[in-house]
Amino acid sequence: MRILIVTDAWEPQVNGVVRTLQATIGELRAGGHEVGVISPDLFRSVPCPSYPEIRLAFAGWRKVGRHIRAFAPQAIHISTEGPLGLAARRWCLKNGFPFTTAYHTRFPEYVAARFPISPATVWRFIRWFHRPARHIMVATRSLSRELAGQGLGQTMMWERGVDHDLFRPDRAPHPAFAGLTRPIQLYVGRVAVEKNIGAFLECDRPGTKVIVGEGPALADLKAQHPQALFLGKLGGETLASAYAGADVFVFPSRTDTFGLVVIEALSCGTPVAAFPVPGPGDIVTGGAGALDNDLGRAIDTALACDRADAEALGARYSWTNCTAQFAKALTFVPSEPAPSTPLGAKELAA
DSSP states (O other): OEEEEEOSOOTTOOSHHHHHHHHHHHHHHHTTOEEEEEOGGGSOEEEETTEEEEEEEOOOHHHHHHHHHHHOOSEEEEOOSSHHHHHHHHHHHHHTOOEEEEOOBOHHHHHHHHSSOOHHHHHHHHHHHHTTOSEEEESSHHHHHHHHHTTOOOEEEOOOOOOTTTSOTTSOOOGGGTTOOSSEEEEESOOSGGGTHHHHHTOOOSSEEEEEOOOTTHHHHHHHOTTSEEEEOOOHHHHHHHHHHOSEEEEOOSSBSSOHHHHHHHHTTOOEEEOSSTTHHHHOOTTSEEEOSSHHHHHHHHHTSOHHHHHHHHTTOOHHHHHHHHHHHHTTOOOOOOOSSOTTHHHHHO
């Protein structure tokens, strides 16, 4: 199949959306599909306010349409709600070309964390953008229910995967961990206001807090929390060694739709502490970690978890399964009904 993916989030950004697209595209191509990408690097662009790593492309629907026609796709997937996504959406509607979309970010909450805009206002845009899509790909059952509540019932599951050859529990701890006071509590991800990292750093718990990542809030958090260790951006085996060497992985975000870093940490055998919200609430079950509205209490509980349980849960996620779900959604099979009973209700109520 000739599959065209349109995305405003692309290299050199390092985030869950880009990494998911890269892994999925790699699996699709390995499976014999021909995949094209329309991304900001094909056009003139400017940095996105408050998130300069994202480039906002200057590309109208006619210009994007020329790229679409040149590739001659059999399927079009619009990954983001940015300028390129808007242009591709318009071209598809004008030409009667069916398309799928994805809901990667809890956009109303994300915008509200950065700008004085009501989530209800943003939801109107979300409904308008996604309503014409044949399928909306979502990473969790919680998102399926949330979108169904907004009148967007055409969701299909598109979970996430882990490179188990890279993220595994037998990695030696990161060299920076030598001599640190245990337990080591690790955060990995973008260092920005919507990630709620302050809630983690303000937890009064013994041990050492370690932050891996970069972002606009980095300087302020360093100044406010000099006792924490900030390692900057890590990747590959170095990142895997940080996961494997930590005693607990802390995920304080309340706005992520999934949290790719959560399953990477689990794959390394590191239990997860998080708030009981969509994303981690769909992933963290059994003895693999703890969900609690008191993040400090979640950390305490997660530290007592069996690392083998965390590893076993992480092993459930693979890029092969993730890509199979993506390819299935492109075929326009009937949409999957949103579950009426919250997944992991017992854990979310803990």
